[in-house]
Amino acid sequence: MKVDVILGLQWGDEGKGKVVDVFTPKYDIIARFQGGPNAGHTLEFNGQKHVLHTIPSGIFHSDTKNLIGNGVIIDPFIFRKEIEKLLASGIDPKANLYISKKAHLILPTHRLLDAVYEKVKGNDKIGSTLKGIGPAYTDKVSRCGLRVGDLTSQNFEQKYQLQKQNHFQIVKQYDFDLSAFQIDNQTFEEYEKAWFQSLETLISMKLVDSEHFINEALKSGESVLAEGAQGTMLDIDFGSYPFVTSSNTIVSGVCSGLGIAPQKIGKVFGVFKAYCTRVGNGPFPTELFDSIGADLQKYGHEFGSTTGRPRRCGWLDLPALKYAIMLNGVTDLVITKADVMDQFETISVCHQYNYRNQKIDYFPYEINDQELQAIYTHFQGWKKNIAGASSLKELPKPFLEYISYIEHQVEVPVSIVSVGPDRTQTIFRFE
Ligand code: GDP
Ligand code: IMO
Ligand code: MG
Numbered sequence: 079m080k081v082d083v084i085l086g087l088q089w090g091d092e093g094k095g096k097v098v099d100v101f102t103p104k105y106d107i108i109a110r111f112q113g114g115p116n117a118g119h120t121l122e123f124n125g126q127k128h129v130l131h132t133i134p135s136g137i138f139h140s141d142t143k144n145l146i147g148n149g150v151i152i153d154p155f156i157f158r159k160e161i162e163k164l165l166a167s168g169i170d171p172k173a174n175l176y177i178s179k180k181a182h183l184i185l186p187t188h189r190l191l192d193a194v195y196e197k198v199k200g201n202d203k204i205g206s207t208l209k210g211i212g213p214a215y216t217d218k219v220s221r222c223g224l225r226v227g228d229l230t231s232q233n234f235e236q237k238y239q240l241q242k243q244n245h246f247q248i249v250k251q252y253d254f255d256l257s258a259f260q261i262d263n264q265t266f267e268e269y270e271k272a273w274f275q276s277l278e279t280l281i282s283m284k285l286v287d288s289e290h291f292i293n294e295a296l297k298s299g300e301s302v303l304a305e306g307a308q309g310t311m312l313d314i315d316f317g318s319y320p321f322v323t324s325s326n327t328i329v330s331g332v333c334s335g336l337g338i339a340p341q342k343i344g345k346v347f348g349v350f351k352a353y354c355t356r357v358g359n360g361p362f363p364t365e366l367f368d369s370i371g372a373d374l375q376k377y378g379h380e381f382g383s384t385t386g387r388p389r390r391c392g393w394l395d396l397p398a399l400k401y402a403i404m405l406n407g408v409t410d411l412v413i414t415k416a417d418v419m420d421q422f423e424t425i426s427v428c429h430q431y432n433y434r435n436q437k438i439d440y441f442p443y444e445i446n447d448q449e450l451q452a453i454y455t456h457f458q459g460w461k462k463n464i465a466g467a468s469s470l471k472e473l474p475k476p477f478l479e480y481i482s483y484i485e486h487q488v489e490v491p492v493s494i495v496s497v498g499p500d501r502t503q504t505i506f507r508f509e
Contacts (some may be wrong), residue, residue, distance in 0.1 A: 079296045079299055079300060079301050079302065080296075080302075080342055080343065080344030080345075081109075081292075081296070081302045081303070081304055081332060081336070081338050081342050081343055081344055082105070082301075082302070082303050082304070082344045082345040082346070082347065083303070083304045083306065083329055083332055083343065083344075083345070083346045083347065083406075084097055084098050084101065084303060084304070084305055084306060084347045084349060084412075085304075085305075085306030085309075085310070085327065085328070085329065085346070085347075085348060085349070085406060086306055086307075086308060086309030086310060086327070086348075086349050086350075087309060087310050087311075087348040087349060087350040087399055087402035087403065087406070087408070087411075088309045088310070088311055088350055088351060088354055088355070088356075088395075088398070088399070088402070089308075089309050089311045089312055089354070089355065089356040089357070089360075089362075090117075090307075090308045090309040090312055090356075090357070091118075091309075091351075091355055091357065091380075091382070091383065091389065092309060092349040092350055092351050092414060093120075093349055093351065093412075093414035093415060093496055093499075094119055094135070094305065094306060094307070094349050095119025095120050095121050095129075095130060095135045095305075096119075096120065096121055096122065096135075096414070096496060096499060096501070096504075097347070097349050097412050097414070097494070097496065097504075098119070098134070098135035098136060098303065098305045099121040099123070099135050099136070099138065099139075099501055100501055100504050101303055101347075102135070102136040102138075102139045102142050102303070103139060103141075103142075104301070104303075105136070105142065105301045105302060105303040106142065106143060106295065106300035106301050106302065107136075107142065107143045107144070107145055107292070107295055107300060107301070107302045107303070108134040108135065108136025108137075108142055108143075108144050108145070108302075108303050108305055109134060109144070109145040109146075109147050109288075109292065109302060109303070109304050109305065109336055110132070110133075110134045110145070110146050110147055110150050110304075110305050110307065110335075111147045111149045111150065111304050111305075111306070111331050111332050111334075111335030111336045112147075112149040112150060112306070112307060112308075112325040112326060112327060112331040112335045113150060113151075113211070113306075113307030113308050113323065113325055113327070114131075114132060114150060114151035114152060114153065114184060114209060114210075114211055114214070114307075115131040115132050115152075115153050115156040115157075115184070115207075115209045115384070116131075116206075116207040116209045116211045116307070116308070116323060116384060117130075117131055117132075117307035117308065117384065118130075118131055118382065118383025118384035118385075119131075119135050119305075119307070119383070120383050120499065121135055121138065121501070122499045122500045122501065123138070123500060123501040123502075126167070127499075128163075128164075128167065129383050129384075130160065131156055131160055131384065132146060132150065132152055132153070132156065132157050132160060133146070133157075133160050133161075133164070133171060133175065134146065134305050135305055136303070136305075137164065137169065137171050137174065137175065138169060140173075140174065142174060143174050143175075143176060143295075144171070144174050144175050144176065145175075145176045145177075145178070145286075145288055145291065145292065145336075146175070146176070146177045146178060146181055146288075147178050147181065147288050147292075147335045147336040147337075148178040148180035148181055148288055148289065148335060148336070148337065149181075149325065149331060149334055149335020149336065150178070150181050150335065151181065151182045151183070151184050151211065151214045151215065151218070152177070152181050152182070152183055152184065152226065152280070153183075153184035153189075153209065153210065153273075154183065154273060154276040154277050154279070154280045155262075155269070155272055155273045155276045156184075156209070157276065157279065157280055158276035158279040158280070161279055172282070172283065172284075175283055175284065176283075176284045176285075176286045176288065176291060177226055177280070177283050177284065177285050177286065177288075178226065178285075178286065178287075178288035178289075179225065179226050179227030179285050179286065179287060179288070180225055180226070180227065180287075180288065180289075181225065181226045181288075182214055182215075182217070182218045182223045182224065182225050182226075183214070183223070183224045183225065183226065183228075183229075184209065184210040184211070184214040185210070185214070185224065185238065185241060185242065185245070185273075186242075186261065186266065186269050186270045186273050187213075187241065187242050187245035187246065187249075188210030188213040188214040188217070188245070189208065189209065189210040189213075189261050189269075190245065190249060190256075190259060190261075190266065191210070191212075191213035191245055191248060191249065192206055192208050192209070192210050192211070192212060192213055193208055193254075193259065194248075194249055194252050194254045195212065195213070196208065197252075197254060198252055198254075202359075203359060204320065204321055204322075204358060204359060204360070205321070205357070205358025205359040205360070205387075206358065207358075207382075207384050207385050208385075209384070211323060211324050211325075212323075212324045213245075214324075215324035215325060216324070217241070222241065222244070224237055224238065224241060226280065226285060227285065229277055229280065229281050230281060230285075288336065288337065289336070289337025289338075292336055292337065292338065293337065293338070296338075296342060304332045304336060304338075306327055306331070306332075307327065308323045308325070308327040309327060309402075310327055310328055310348075310401075310402035310405055310406060311356075311398060311402065312327055313325075313326055313327045313328050313405070314326055314327075315328075316328065316401075316405055318360045318361045318445060321358065321359050321360025321361065322360075328402075328405045328406050329343060329346055329405070329406045329407060343407075345409045345410060346406050346407055346408050346409050346410070347408070347409070347410050347411075347412055347493075347494070348402065348403060348406055348408035348410070348411050348412065348490070349411075349412045349414060350394075350399060350402075350411065350412070350413060350414070351378075351394075351413075351414050351415045352394060352413055352414070352415055352416035352418070352419060353374055353378075353391060353392065353393055353394050353415070353418070353419065354391070354392045354393065354394060354395050354398075355374075355378070355380050355389040355390060355391050355392075356389065356390045356392075357382045357385070357387050357388075357389045357390065358387075361445035361446075361447065361450075362390055362392055363392075363395055363397075363398070363428065363431060363445065363447075363450055363451075363452045364392035364393040364394070364395045364428045364452045365390050365391070365392040366391060366392045366393065370422075371390075371391045371392060372391075373422075374391035374392075374418060374419075375388060375389065375391045377418045377419075377421075378391070378415055378418040393425075393426045393427060393428055393452070393454065394426075394427045394428065394484075395428045395452070396427060396428055396429050396439075396484070396487050396488065397428065397429075397430065397431055397438070397439050397440055397441055398441050399484075399488055400439070400440070400487070400488050401440060401441045403488055403490055408490050409490070410490070410491060410492075410493040410494070411484075411485075411488070411490050411491065411492040411493065411494075412492070412493065412494040412495075412496065413481065413484070413492050413494070413495055413496065414496040415496070416464060416477065416480075416495070416497065417463070417464050417465040417497045417498055417503075419459065420459075420460070420461070420462065420463050420464055420465070421459070421461060422459040422461075423458075423459050423461075424456050424457065424458065424459055425456070425457045425458075425459050425480065426454040426455070426456050426457070427454060427455050427457070427480075427483070427484070428452035428453065428454055429453060429454070429455050429487060430452075430453040431450050431451065431452055431453065432450070432451040432452075432453055433449060433450045433451075434449055437453070455483070457476065457479070457480050457483070458476055459476070460474040460475075460476040460477040460480075462474045462477075464477060464497045465497050465498040465503060466497075467497055467505065468502075468505065469505060470495075470505060470507055473495070473505070481495070491507075491508070492507065493506065493507055493508055494506055494507065495507065
């Protein structure tokens with residue numbers, strides 16, 4: 079069997095969680111391969127909304143196993159809160175949840191360091207979710223991180239204290255008021271205590287050698303869907319560096335984040351919004367500062383699922399999308415949230431950039447908003463409510479023409495059309 083992949087092609091929040099949930103009945107295992115609780119994946123069904131941060135989006139289907147892979151980083155405190163929320167909504171995740179012993183832990187001091195680094199960057203700050211992502215991945219690469227498998231070792235406390243002291247040494251170098259620092263409305267000491275109390279929940283889960291778990295499953299004919307977090311334009315290597323996250327969000331992350339060989343990758347479903355959003359700082363060529371941008375934010379409820387911050391909004395960016403498709407070898411596209419533009423008179427799509435007085439159709443190395451202008455193709459809006467459509471023939475012609483234009487430009491089929499946040503609001507074009 080092969081591993082199919084669902085990942086984001088823009089700056090995150092494309093609707094990956096919803097799409098994974100819709101696909102879950104077709105798969106035996108859903109596996110997260112990178113990122114951590116900077117992710118917020120929203121699922122809606124039966125009139126209820128659920129937001130997941132670390133746990134894979136297959137968790138609501140009782141027949142599916144869910145794996146948190148070695149490439150993911152886990153904050154035990156946030157993880158416990160997620161488990162408690164699921165229990166409160168009547169789901170017992172324990173039976174179907176497997177966690178890699180090789181996944182790294184986010185320590186309280188990683189969150190402290192995130193806050194310190196962002197503060198010292200001043201106006202150049204990344205706009206991190208402040209979940210400790212950068213510092214935790216830094217420790218992993220520096221070979222001094224703590225892993226889930228360490229939780230059961232005799233000297234865990236000792237290893238923890240050593241790392242904590244190292245982190246405090248770093249903080250001392252900066253002008254940072256520790257006494258005023260809070261994490262989730264708690265002092266550092268209160269948070270650290272709650273963090274330690276949360277370890278029990280993590281230890282009580284099924285901790286596995288995930289690379290063997292997944293390869294044996296594939297060998298025995300089980301199907302696997304890998305769930306990406308963030309988006310391609312936030313990838314540590316290929317995103318709009320340094321305004322990126324600290325992991326490989328692209329398809330190569332599936333291999334390193336789960337222990338899967340490249341030839342085992344099957345279909346790659348690339349999810350993109352019919353427009354663009356970005357939360358946090360960094361270049362955004364098609365960003366809108368007018369009433370259209372405000373309408374996208376309002377009708378699209380564009381506020382971060384993890385931080386609640388307003389998302390910046392703009393038109394669809396085809397050069398960036400083409401770049402993302404190339405990096406991921408996308409086989410099928412999934413378009414989401416076109417319904418947000420149902421009442422728009424005109425819909426624009428950027429097909430090229432004007433960059434240093436030259437027309438280009440690729441995402442340049444360096445983006446400085448003054449030097450780059452988006453060039454648009456304009457479409458007449460469909461002015462119909464597509465959110466209620468349940469089949470292809472119910473979709474308005476101008477909307478289908480708009481999809482055909484995108485397909486023609488990027489040379490990959492749009493196989494799935496999401497017309498609303500609910501599980502049921504999904505149209506498969508080729509089934
Ligand atoms: P993710 O991080 O990629 O999983 O996306 P988020 O959950 O952060 O953000 C996507 C938001 O759009 C969520 O609130 C979803 O419920 C919602 N959503 C997903 N697909 C659609 C769609 O087709 N139409 C509308 N209107 N909302 C959608
Ligand atoms: P999902 O999986 C949108 C952004 C942050 C910031 C940058 C770095 O829900 O799509 P980090 O906390 O990783 O140091 O932040 O990346 N970011 C996301 N934006 N969706 C996400 O995840 C994101 N995860 C991180 O806003 O700009
Ligand atoms: Mg999200």
